[in-house]
Amino acid sequence: MSVLVFLENWDGKFKKLSFELVSYASKVAEMLGQPAIALSIGKVDASELEKLAAYGAEKVINIENDSIKAFDEQVYTSMIAEVAQKTGANILVLANNNSGKALAPRLSVRLKAGIASGVSRLPVSINPFVVYKKVYSGKAFANVAIKTEIKIITLAQNSFEVVESSKTFVVEKMNIQPDGKLMKTQVKEVQKQSGKILITDADIVVSGGRGMKSPDNWGPLVELADLLGAATACSRPVSDEGWRSHDEHTGQTGKIIAPNLYFAIGISGATQHLAGVSSSKFIVAINTDKDAPIFEAAQYGIVGDASKVLPKLVEAVKEIKSK
Amino acid sequence: MKILVCISNVPDTTTKVKFVDNSTKIDVNGIQWVINPWDELALTRALELKDDASNGVQTVTVGHVGLISSEPTLRKALAIGADDAIRINIEAGDAYAIAVQLAEAIRNENFDIILCGIESSDHNGSTVGGMLAELLGYPSVTGVSSVKIENGQLVITREIDGGKEIITVPAPFIAVVQKGIAKEPRIAAMRGIMMARTKPIKVVEPQLIDSLTEVINYEMPKPRAACKYVAADDAGQLIVLLQNEAKVI
Ligand SMILES: Cc1cc2nc3c(=O)[nH]c(=O)nc-3n(C[C@H](O)[C@H](O)[C@H](O)COP(=O)(O)OP(=O)(O)OC[C@H]3O[C@@H](n4cnc5c(N)ncnc54)[C@H](O)[C@@H]3O)c2cc1C
Numbered sequence: 001m002s003v004l005v006f007l008e009n010w011d012g013k014f015k016k017l018s019f020e021l022v023s024y025a026s027k028v029a030e031m032l033g034q035p036a037i038a039l040s041i042g043k044v045d046a047s048e049l050e051k052l053a054a055y056g057a058e059k060v061i062n063i064e065n066d067s068i069k070a071f072d073e074q075v076y077t078s079m080i081a082e083v084a085q086k087t088g089a090n091i092l093v094l095a096n097n098n099s100g101k102a103l104a105p106r107l108s109v110r111l112k113a114g115i116a117s118g119v120s121r122l123p124v125s126i127n128p129f130v131v132y133k134k135v136y137s138g139k140a141f142a143n144v145a146i147k148t149e150i151k152i153i154t155l156a157q158n159s160f161e162v163v164e165s166s167k168t169f170v171v172e173k174m175n176i177q178p179d180g181k182l183m184k185t186q187v188k189e190v191q192k193q194s195g196k197i198l199i200t201d202a203d204i205v206v207s208g209g210r211g212m213k214s215p216d217n218w219g220p221l222v223e224l225a226d227l228l229g230a231a232t233a234c235s236r237p238v239s240d241e242g243w244r245s246h247d248e249h250t251g252q253t254g255k256i257i258a259p260n261l262y263f264a265i266g267i268s269g270a271t272q273h274l275a276g277v278s279s280s281k282f283i284v285a286i287n288t289d290k291d292a293p294i295f296e297a298a299q300y301g302i303v304g305d306a307s308k309v310l311p312k313l314v315e316a317v318k319e320i321k322s323k
Numbered sequence: 324m325k326i327l328v329c330i331s332n333v334p335d336t337t338t339k340v341k342f343v344d345n346s347t348k349i350d351v352n353g354i355q356w357v358i359n360p361w362d363e364l365a366l367t368r369a370l371e372l373k374d375d376a377s378n379g380v381q382t383v384t385v386g387h388v389g390l391i392s393s394e395p396t397l398r399k400a401l402a403i404g405a406d407d408a409i410r411i412n413i414e415a416g417d418a419y420a421i422a423v424q425l426a427e428a429i430r431n432e433n434f435d436i437i438l439c440g441i442e443s444s445d446h447n448g449s450t451v452g453g454m455l456a457e458l459l460g461y462p463s464v465t466g467v468s469s470v471k472i473e474n475g476q477l478v479i480t481r482e483i484d485g486g487k488e489i490i491t492v493p494a495p496f497i498a499v500v501q502k503g504i505a506k507e508p509r510i511a512a513m514r515g516i517m518m519a520r521t522k523p524i525k526v527v528e529p530q531l532i533d534s535l536t537e538v539i540n541y542e543m544p545k546p547r548a549a550c551k552y553v554a555a556d557d558a559g560q561l562i563v564l565l566q567n568e569a570k571v572i
Pocket residue numbers: 208209210211212213234235236237238249250251252253254265266267268269270271272273276286287288289292304305306307336360
């Protein structure tokens with residue numbers, strides 16, 4: 001039996017999310033006394049595959065096949081299910097991003113495996129198998145028992161520390177021929193967002209709301225983000241107004257993020273906004289209204305005008321950077 | 324072409340959730356039930372596609388697993404503009420049980436496009452759409468921010484980590500939709516509300532299905548430490564605290 005973790009790659013590279021997944025899978029494997037096996041589909045260099053072993057994978061399986069031209073959810077499901085059967089996987093771990101959300105439910109049906117998604121901790125118990133996950137968009141958590149022999153977990157991003165634990169490992173090239181008839185997705189065009197730090201990946205996110213008053217006032221907010229190596233985000237009305245681009249919108253109906261540090265600047269802290277950011281480790285609120293609900297969610301706060309506070313923060317960051 | 328939109332009945336997003344019976348059930352007292360926000364946007368997009376006659380969409384149906392108590396939510400979907408509804412008459416189980424009920428009820432209805440929201444705001448599962456696709460053997464596309472019909476062909480935008488892909492996929496298929504699929508949810512007009520009263524809701528008797536998972540109990544988030552304030556005039560001090568105390572920069 002094994003714990004099988006599926007890893008997506010981005011142009012042949014892994015990222016922190018991948019290492020979180022392997023770290024998590026290998027800790028679960030330790031609890032069960034089983035090996036953790038990492039599965040990567042697509043063209044990935046050997047040196048990149050080896051990185052996975054540094055986080056506790058005892059075996060890295062790579063399927064590279066020229067006939068797989070697109071991320072087709074049925075084709076990937078078939079391949080992963082076949083590897084799961086070959087490796088006797090009783091636990092499958094995937095990311096809780098769009099790819100994981102595409103594959104985990106299909107695998108659940110295929111393998112008759114109960115699924116818990118958006119899990120943020122190691123299993124609470126193994127027998128019965130109980131995991132802890134967010135429900136009601138972060139307003140509560142649930143302990144969920146998975147009752148089937150095979151279990152599927154999708155892991156919430158930034159919820160589990162990356163832990164290095166080198167083991168001896170093997171890389172195995174597996175040759176699985178996907179069923180050509182299943183391949184129905186055809187990619188016409190790919191539009192990549194280049195250069196920018198993704199808000200879902202960022203450790204620090206600097207976010208502005210309607211209290212920023214005008215799209216022309218974003219200069220110091222962006223400067224603060226750049227100095228901190230942070231991503232920029234915004235509340236929904238800000239993206240609806242077209243002040244900022246739609247992929248910056250965080251909250252219930254936008255991106256759900258869990259950075260180490262989230263700056264909410266001129267954001268009132270509506271429940272739908274908090275639904276997307278409440279898993280942040282620290283929230284900083286900057287708001288003219290001392291009664292704004294965002295201060296209840298924040299650990300640090302400044303009651304003040306963003307246009308006056310932001311330049312001071314920029315100066316202070318420059319100062320600590322110069323030391 | 325026939326479109327199905329799967330609808331979940333959820334507490335209004337502003338609800339302060341509380342639990343009862345040793346924290347095993349949500350306290351439904353005073354809860355306002357609404358169409359899950361994603362499903363409402365999916366319905367809006369389905370109706371937009373139908374509005375443009377050149378797309379050849381004949382009907383938009385909503386599908387729901389739930390007891391008669393959720394009919395007001397279905398009526399609301401009909402008032403917004405859906406032509407008819409299918410309700411599978413059983414209290415919703417876990418995602419798997421819901422997907423199986425839906426699959427069995429619609430297997431012979433020949434929908435060309437099935438739209439599901441990327442998650443329901445109660446269990447945040449993100450699983451019913453994909454499960455339904457696998458049960459029906461249909462292709463699925465997850466993270467869809469646009470569905471168009473161009474010269475009879477489905478053109479889909481899929482959001483991926485760090486970009487988007489424009490793809491085509493043959494019908495029948497399932498789109499699991501997210502932000503962008505429609506701008507604003509469509510609101511029911513008076514005429515729609517009147518018409519909804521007589522639109523058909525087909526009630527289907529459920530299959531015998533066991534859930535694969537079970538909620539043992541709910542927990543409230545741990546209260547966070549109280550907010551520590553820094554004076555606006557001394558804003559730079561915040562950065563010092565973030566560096567030395569919180570150690571996050
Ligand atoms: C179904 C549904 C889903 C939703 N999903 C989302 C979502 O995903 N994300 C989201 O963000 N919202 C969402 N909303 C909207 C949400 O309810 C709020 O309306 C929204 O978050 C408010 O945005 P805001 O805080 O930027 O604006 P406001 O609520 O207008 O707050 C502006 C804040 O700025 C402060 N301010 C004013 N001037 C200054 C100044 N000079 N300096 C500093 N502070 C100042 C004010 O005191 C106020 O607190 C959703 C709503 C619904 C019904």
